[in-house]
Amino acid sequence: MSFGYAIINNMERVQNEIEKFNKERDWDQFHSPENLAKSIAIEAGELLECFQWNNNYNKENVCDELADVFSYCFQLANKLKVNPEEIILNKLEKTRKKYPVEKAKGTSKKYTEL
Numbered sequence: 001m002s003f004g005y006a007i008i009n010n011m012e013r014v015q016n017e018i019e020k021f022n023k024e025r026d027w028d029q030f031h032s033p034e035n036l037a038k039s040i041a042i043e044a045g046e047l048l049e050c051f052q053w054n055n056n057y058n059k060e061n062v063c064d065e066l067a068d069v070f071s072y073c074f075q076l077a078n079k080l081k082v083n084p085e086e087i088i089l090n091k092l093e094k095t096r097k098k099y100p101v102e103k104a105k106g107t108s109k110k111y112t113e114l
C-alpha cells in the first residue's frame with residue numbers, strides 16, 4: 001500500500017476529529033458549502049504565502065497551511081456527502097483520459113495543446 005492510500009484510509013478518523021472539533025464549538029452553522037469553498041481558497045493563499053519572495057520556507061508553517069487546506073477540503077466533501085477517495089479517483093480517471101500517456105508523458109502542456 002502506498003503512502004497516499006494510507007492517508008485516505010485514515011481519513012475516517014480525521015473526519016471524526018474535525019466533526020467533534022466543530023461540534024464542540026458549534027461552528028457547523030458557519031460551514032455552508034460556499035463558506036467552505038471560500039475557506040479552501042483562503043487557506044491555499046496562506047499556503048502560497050509561505051513561499052512568497054523566496055524558497056526558504058518554514059516546513060512547519062507549510063504543513064500547518066496544507067493541513068488547513070486539507071481540513072476544509074474534507075469538510076466540504078462531508079457537507080456534500082461525497083467520499084473524498086471516490087471523487088479523487090473519479091477525477092483522476094477523467095484526467096487520465098484528457099492526458100493519455102502517449103501524448104502527455106514528459107510535457108506540461110495543457111490537454112487542449114497536446
Ligand SMILES: [Mg+2]
Nearest residue numbers: 043046065068
Ligand atoms: Mg491557515
